[in-house]
């Protein structure tokens with residue numbers, strides 16, 4: 001913990017839990033807007049933007065501690081060039097995000113959310129849904145979360161397929177070099193790769209057409225990976241069968257067209273939002289800051 005009397009300036013760039021804010025306030029002078037030039041630390045979320053314009057305003061910045069694992073808003077080339085450490089909270093949220101991906105997959109296939117709405121509205125009818133077991137499941141992005149999804153998906157899957165930047169020889173599944181080939185080979189396409197330029201709108205009309213009329217899209221990664229108007233069109237005209245979405249192009253805005261569709265399950269970017277996970281993420285943020293200001297090795301560094 002930094003010297004109590006010094007209380008370095010910290011810029012809070014994202015909403016955090018009261019417990020994390022309390023822990024930070026014990027160590028730092030917190031700023032929610034207009035950070036002073038003496039700011040030495042930023043705490044942000046997975047969607048926070050730290051670009052050169054902000055870095056230019058904060059010449060004393062030493063560390064950006066991200067409360068999440070997404071870092072597509074962080075200009076890593078610029079932080080590295082300035083010697084600024086960037087930390088995230090991997091591992092502690094992996095299981096929660098993977099659980100949600102499986103939940104969305106099952107909810108779409110078995111009509112759980114739509115039937116819940118119907119029962120609450122006084123209806124008691126059963127439209128036949130799709131069998132969830134025995135499907136070919138494809139995962140785009142086989143990192144921490146993608147692998148955790150695969151472990152959970154294996155009992156449901158007739159076949160497991162995946163795409164990543166490199167082949168994973170130890171993984172029992174079929175590698176596809178590109179997402180169009182992956183989509184064509186599976187019934188359920190689960191997106192678990194980072195956002196950013198390399199994956200922007202990688203799920204486009206052609207990929208959705210390859211997924212096909214029985215296909216389900218599940219996205220727990222970032223809204224930026226999906227061409228959302230193309231997805232809406234594909235759902236409206238039956239190019240694909242359904243979608244389970246935790247992330248959107250312009251959060252918290254969700255297209256009305258998606259809200260109107262029973263074959264779509266909507267979720268408010270809640271992948272890591274469990275009591276347990278958020279507590280562990282907060283502890284890791286604080287542990288990284290404590291290590292940095294004590295001159296010790298960081299626990300998680302990009």
Ligand code: NAP
Pocket residue numbers: 068069070071090093097140141142143144145146163164165166167192193194195198199220221222246247269270271272273
């Ligand atoms: P990770 O361990 O870094 O894994 C990322 C995977 O994506 C890796 O397998 C990587 O391939 C692959 N990948 C990266 N760029 C690619 C590209 N251009 N084309 C194909 N594959 C690519 O990350 P993670 O912890 O699993 O998290 C994945 C993403 O989930 C995060 O970046 C974040 O955006 C999102 N997320 C969402 C929530 C939520 O609340 N919904 C919560 C946490 C995270 P290689 O293995 O070959 O490098």
